Amino acid sequence: MRTATINRTTAETDIALRLSLDGLGAQQIDTGVGFLDHMLNLFAAHGRFDLSVTCKGDTNVDDHHSVEDVGIALGMAIKTALGEKRGVRRYGSMLLPMDEALVLCALDLSGRACLRYGLEIPTEKVGTFDTELVEEFFNALCREAGLTLHLRQLDGANSHHIIEAAFKAFGRALREAVSIDPAAADAVPSTKGVLV
Numbered sequence: 001m002r003t004a005t006i007n008r009t010t011a012e013t014d015i016a017l018r019l020s021l022d023g024l025g026a027q028q029i030d031t032g033v034g035f036l037d038h039m040l041n042l043f044a045a046h047g048r049f050d051l052s053v054t055c056k057g058d059t060n061v062d063d064h065h066s067v068e069d070v071g072i073a074l075g076m077a078i079k080t081a082l083g084e085k086r087g088v089r090r091y092g093s094m095l096l097p098m099d100e101a102l103v104l105c106a107l108d109l110s111g112r113a114c115l116r117y118g119l120e121i122p123t124e125k126v127g128t129f130d131t132e133l134v135e136e137f138f139n140a141l142c143r144e145a146g147l148t149l150h151l152r153q154l155d156g157a158n159s160h161h162i163i164e165a166a167f168k169a170f171g172r173a174l175r176e177a178v179s180i181d182p183a184a185a186d187a188v189p190s191t192k193g194v195l196v
């Protein structure tokens with residue numbers, strides 16, 4: 001089982017996160033940010049990852065530190081759980097409709113952090129959640145996981161739908177990328193021989 005446990009404490013947040021890439025979508029999520037909980041729930045369910053996360057953060061300031069730091073912790077967990085990335089498919093993509101919203105996610109377990117963020121979320125807020133934090137989350141996650149991630153919004157009008165499509169697409173694409181390719185035997189899928 002490819003799992004990772006991350007405990008990360010700063011002056012701003014205290015996070016405990018456990019991830020299994022070979023899970024069934026079981027989850028226990030309490031980040032203190034309701035909208036982020038909803039998005040992580042979708043990510044884990046569609047990725048079929050087991051994910052438990054608690055975050056005690058300075059949400060009295062705003063949600064910024066909690067959202068960014070959960071992104072950091074999840075990125076660290078993905079990198080740790082993948083290890084040498086032997087036998088993985090490496091690439092994953094999903095074109096995901098959520099009602100009127102349509103979001104493309106394409107990713108590479110490259111070992112190199114690169115986020116191409118192409119969401120154009122029409123409102124600054126979804127409920128109490130600052131929608132600019134979506135980019136902060138994916139940026140932190142890509143940096144820590146060493147992930148090349150393209151998110152492209154092809155259609156969409158409702159902010160909740162657009163963000164939801166992005167997290168579902170990310171879950172599906174990551175599930176494909178981390179899945180084991182039987183034809184690859186136990187090899188690292190790179191002509192360089194390493195994916196770090």
Ligand SMILES: [Mn+2]
Binds near residue numbers: 038160164
């Ligand atoms: Mn929803």
